[in-house]
Amino acid sequence: MSDPQDLLRTLAPQVLGYLAARHGQFDACEDAVQEALLAAHRQWPAEGVPSNPRGWLITVAQRRLTDEWRSDSARRDREHSWAAMESDRSVIDLADVGHDGDDTLTLLFLCCHPALSPSSQIALTLRAVGGLDTVSIARAFLVPEATMTRRITRAKQAIRDAGAIFTLPAAADRAARLQAVRHVLYLIFNEGYTSSGGPDLTSHELSAEAIRLTRLLHALLPEDADTTGLLALMLLTDAHRDARTDPSGALIPLAEQDRTRWDRKQIDEGIALVTAALSAAPPGPYQLQAAIAAVHAEAARAEDTDWAQIVALYRVLSHVAPNPMVTVNRAAAVGMLAGPRAGLDLLATVADDRRLAGNHRAVAVRAHLLEMAGEAAA
Known part of the structure; x- marks a missing residue:
């Protein structure tokens, strides 16, 4: 990982986890890690990244904790017991630190x-x-x-x-x-x-x-199928990012997006992940949502979308994780497969659900289905 900023963000939770596991004081350890990160921001660009950056950060954070405890008279007894336990080690053995678990x-x-x-x-x-x-x-x-x-x-x-x-x-x-x-x-x-x-x-x-x-x-x-499905869902959704807005920042609907601007690398990775997740365990909500996103991603044009498969996946999702927003999205898909009136009928089943109060998505889907049905005034 060549970028020091990326390296620091990767190491930060490892360093905090090491200190918190050792000392059990989350807030004090978190403050010490922030101090160590600031020191790295100041020193690494000029001096270069240390050979053991994780050990370097832990050592700096450990010293910060030691200084903090020594300056707090109310904690003198704890400091003395800690210092004795540490056998007067002011610098941690970086070789040992480098091999600790995450x-x-x-x-x-x-x-x-x-x-x-x-x-x-x-x-x-x-x-x-x-x-x-x-x-x-x-x-x-x-x-x-x-x-x-x-x-x-x-x-x-x-x-x-x-x-x-x-x-x-x-x-x-x-x-x-x-x-x-x-x-x-x-x-x-x-x-x-x-x-x-x-x-x-x-x-x-x-x-x-x-x-x-x-x-x-x-x-x-790596064996947790729900986590795999969540990562797949994020990648498949984020793959649309560059095509989602016009130069003014306004939203471009999925059907109108330039699909050549979708991130094919993310799509390929997302499809591979959701395929693995679905074959590893009974489908959960993240896997099912990722599978729906994968069907959209596999269509070269909006008119090539396999709406029957999407409706079937939404039907399963409505049983696995029933909530009114799933019904709203399912109604939109049903409208594309069976016609706008079928979609509107399904949408009507959650019209009075308080959980949708003020939600723009439900209103937008209804408006879209009414437009498809030729009811412009409605």
Whole structure:
């Protein structure tokens, strides 16, 4: 990995995981890692990347922790016991550090602790695992830096209050926590792909970070079909990015996009991943959504789309993960296969669902189907 910035973002969660596993103080370790990253930003461009960059960052962060504890008189007893345990080692053996395991998965589980709200889980994941600074996270979510700082601070406090320790959840809780991790990554991607506020339709920084983190999770859990499906869904969706907007930033509907501008490398990778995921386990919601995206991607022209296959996949998805938005999307596909009236009839079944209140997608689909039916006034 030649770019020092990419290297730092990859190493940040590993360094934080190492320190948190060793000392158990997430917030203090996170602050120390941020100091180490700043030091690397200052020194590496001039001095070059160290031969063991992970060990270098851990050593700098460890020294920062030591200095912090020594300056806090209320923690003198703990410092003394820690110093004795360390046998007066002010510098960590970099050879040992280089061979320690990767605690990133544990860090992801901690950031998605059930004591945190979804917004706090997102903020803490981007900060601790993504390595984004508070300014960047605040900018991505269109909130003041002070607001995001408070959100992250409250998240750390909630983890302390919950008595959370830096270990993997018990086996009985692991599946639910992993589901929360995937959901947080999915929310980050969606916010980047279609921003919920601000003048721009997309935030490439967020969607790219979601893909990077999901790649990381997939590398840690290569046999987990749901994670594989989530990565496939992100890649297949993000492949449209360059064709989604015109020069003014306005949205171009899928049927009108220049498909030669789709990222074929991402599409090929996404199709391979979803094929593997579907053959490895019963399909979950991410695999099914990725399969639908793959059918769209395989059509060279909009009129070549296999709508029968898409409707069938939506039918399965409606059983696996029933919710009104699935019905809305299914109605759009049914309208393309069986005619607009059939789509409108299906859409009517969720017309009174409060979960769709104020949702633009349901209104847009209804308008599109009415236009197809020739009911321009409606």
